[in-house]
Amino acid sequence: MSQATVLYDAPGPKARRRSLIISVVGTLALVGLLAWVVWILGQPRVAANGNETPGTWDASRWDVLGDPVVWETVARGAWFTIRAAATAMVGAMIIGILFAFGRLAESKVIRIPVAIVLEFFRGMPVLLMMLFILLVAASGAFWAVVVALAVYNGAIIGEALRAGIVSLGKGQREAGLSIGLTPVRTRLLIEFPQAFTQMLPVIIAQMVVLLKDTSLGYIVAYNELARTIQNLSNYYGNSYMFTFWLVAITVYLLINLSVSWIGRRTHRIAAKRSTR
Amino acid sequence: MEVLFDNMGAVLSGFLMTLRLLIFGGLGAMAIGLLVATMRISPVGSLRMFATAYTELVRNIPLTLLLFFMTFVLPLIVAERPPYVILATIGLAIYTSPFVAEALRSGINGVPVGQAEAARSIGLTFGQTLTLIVLPQALRMVIPPLINVFIALTKNTSVAGGFFVTELFLTARTLTNQYGSAVIAILAGVAVFYLVITVPLGLIAGQIEKKVRVLR
Numbered sequence: 001m002s003q004a005t006v007l008y009d010a011p012g013p014k015a016r017r018r019s020l021i022i023s024v025v026g027t028l029a030l031v032g033l034l035a036w037v038v039w040i041l042g043q044p045r046v047a048a049n050g051n052e053t054p055g056t057w058d059a060s061r062w063d064v065l066g067d068p069v070v071w072e073t074v075a076r077g078a079w080f081t082i083r084a085a086a087t088a089m090v091g092a093m094i095i096g097i098l099f100a101f102g103r104l105a106e107s108k109v110i111r112i113p114v115a116i117v118l119e120f121f122r123g124m125p126v127l128l129m130m131l132f133i134l135l136v137a138a139s140g141a142f143w144a145v146v147v148a149l150a151v152y153n154g155a156i157i158g159e160a161l162r163a164g165i166v167s168l169g170k171g172q173r174e175a176g177l178s179i180g181l182t183p184v185r186t187r188l189l190i191e192f193p194q195a196f197t198q199m200l201p202v203i204i205a206q207m208v209v210l211l212k213d214t215s216l217g218y219i220v221a222y223n224e225l226a227r228t229i230q231n232l233s234n235y236y237g238n239s240y241m242f243t244f245w246l247v248a249i250t251v252y253l254l255i256n257l258s259v260s261w262i263g264r265r266t267h268r269i270a271a272k273r274s275t276r
Numbered sequence: 277m278e279v280l281f282d283n284m285g286a287v288l289s290g291f292l293m294t295l296r297l298l299i300f301g302g303l304g305a306m307a308i309g310l311l312v313a314t315m316r317i318s319p320v321g322s323l324r325m326f327a328t329a330y331t332e333l334v335r336n337i338p339l340t341l342l343l344f345f346m347t348f349v350l351p352l353i354v355a356e357r358p359p360y361v362i363l364a365t366i367g368l369a370i371y372t373s374p375f376v377a378e379a380l381r382s383g384i385n386g387v388p389v390g391q392a393e394a395a396r397s398i399g400l401t402f403g404q405t406l407t408l409i410v411l412p413q414a415l416r417m418v419i420p421p422l423i424n425v426f427i428a429l430t431k432n433t434s435v436a437g438g439f440f441v442t443e444l445f446l447t448a449r450t451l452t453n454q455y456g457s458a459v460i461a462i463l464a465g466v467a468v469f470y471l472v473i474t475v476p477l478g479l480i481a482g483q484i485e486k487k488v489r490v491l492r
Binding site for chain 1: 322323326336348452459478
């Protein structure tokens with residue numbers, strides 16, 4: 001908020017009135033648009049073969065939600081998503097730390113190959129990696145999703161950690177070495193904890209990306225949430241597709257927003273502790 | 277390797293489709309992102325709120341579900357289904373737009389306060405301050421993160437391959453189904469095509485970043 005005031009003066013009575021008018025008009029336009037979308041969705045549709053589908057808000061489009069089997073299936077899909085995401089997050093952290101230390105290694109023999117590998121993984125679609133692991137390692141869909149996500153996000157977290165370590169004052173490392181710690185212990189005990197705290201927002205944001213990307217499992221036939229929706233609509237009929245989609249979106253938003261929220265909280269706590 | 281050269285035509289047309297998704301999706305994302313970023317820094321509180329809500333909402337929706345909506349759900353609602361390519365391009369544009377908006381906004385916020393204060397003190401209006409003083413400076417800082425957004429978009433176009441758009445990923449998938457013995461060669465070859473786009477873009481971003489740092 002404080003940055004936004006950079007651009008303009010504190011509003012006077014005239015500007016406040018204008019701002020109020022824009023607010024009212026904007027809100028009305030948005031509400032109108034939403035109402036129009038809701039109305040369009042509610043219209044019954046006649047298909048080419050003369051079959052009439054009732055409107056989206058018709059009870060017959062929502063009655064599946066009363067079926068416990070649907071909820072069981074959705075819960076299983078959500079569990080598969082969370083399981084893959086959690087496993088991949090742990091992997092991504094480990095790989096990220098290894099990449100960061102590798103890129104900062106003293107010896108060129110380690111540094112240069114790691115830099116090339118990192119660049120390669122960062123420039124590749126995760127989906128292509130999943131397909132590669134699925135076909136070449138024949139590991140099954142779960143491990144294809146997990147390993148591809150761990151490697152790809154590990155590369156990005158590695159870059160973030162490296163940037164965090166590089167941005168620390170030179171004195172940190174010098175102080176560590178001068179009290180007799182080995183270079184490795186200096187990195188682990190002095191530099192890494194600081195870089196980690198500093199980069200926590202970036203890392204958490206990347207974890208949300210990872211969570212969202214588990215939905216790519218849909219394409220490589222891993223039975224996560226998005227795939228579950230597809231399966232359910234195949235089973236119950238396409239007229240329920242919108243309903244199922246809405247359920248899936250809600251579940252994803254709940255998971256992602258809570259991870260973001262946890263991220264913000266941990267960052268605040270970590271920031272408070274470091275200033276103490 | 278032979279398989280790749282024998283099917284060069286298919287791979288190249290897949291590559292062109294990836295480029296098309298990248299260019300049109302990118303342009304669409306720029307248009308929406310610019311609008312959202314402007315709303316986000318505007319003096320009107322409610323516009324800022326709409327923009328923030330849009331950013332938070334769209335950023336937390338997986339691309340797969342967005343494309344799923346465009347490909348399967350939307351045709352059930354609208355009368356006539358546009359081609360899958362168009363649907364995928366719109367989906368990619370919507371998905372990328374909040375990231376563009378955030379990159380633009382952080383660039384504008386990165387301009388020192390004194391610049392805008394000086395502009396206002398010589399009597400420039402909000403529009404003039406923005407277009408003459410703040411944006412030209414913000415643009416330089418915005419370009420590297422913006423390029424990173426487009427690199428991400430390049431990689432994300434592969435998801436469209438899961439929704440009936442014959443771009444590089446789907447081409448690769450079809451080829452691996454046809455030639456089970458040459459899987460590694462096919463996938464490595466297709467990966468090169470992605471790297472041809474992403475690596476130069478990354479290098480350009482790095483170069484510009486270095487230059488901007490000297491300027492400040």
